[in-house]
Amino acid sequence: DTAVSQTPKYLVTQMGNDKSIKCEQNLGHDTMYWYKQDSKKFLKIMFSYNNKELIINETVPNRFSPKSPDKAHLNLHINSLELGDSAVYFCASRVAGGEQYFGPGTRLTVT
């Protein structure tokens, strides 16, 4: 009974490809996030999405685009993948004022 789930768990692809990572939460939370964890294990926010309001981190390239078909899903689409995009991507969700829950992560490797 996973609270925040992501698919796929591992993704290996070549430079220049377009790929998507899916995220679903069954907690009824209003806010969802995407984070990137680099090779040094540092977690950085990429996007947050709250009640149809998207907040974009300005340092994220516009090749990355989040898409939220409904409140329980926030998918991440990446165009023209580059070597530097290799990282672990975490989805998270929370209710206002509450704890933040993370998904298991998607390890993206761009070759």
Place this chain on the structure above:
Amino acid sequence: KQEVTQIPAALSVPEGENLVLNCSFTDSAIYNLQWFRQDPGKGLTSLLLIQSSQREQTSGRLNASLDKSSGRSTLYIAASQPGDSATYLCAVRPQGSARQLTFGSGTQLTVLP
């Protein structure tokens, strides 16, 4: 801009010891602070959430304290066990409409049997 620092970066202790992990943040205008645990190759597990109006939170062998005015939080682990070995991350949520967590770089804890 909020900056979160965790010291030490790595810590190794024998089983049974009590230990303290430190987290400091530069902007005291926070909404809450959350401690997480991350096991290798896994996602983050929330351990404790402290609201800005609180001084501490306890869960089992874990106790987290918050001193907002000095920009510090500590995570106390009592009677450490090998299963406590993981990376511990501190994250701060600021006041205001953005309210996105800013993470520290973590403390990698190894508890030796």
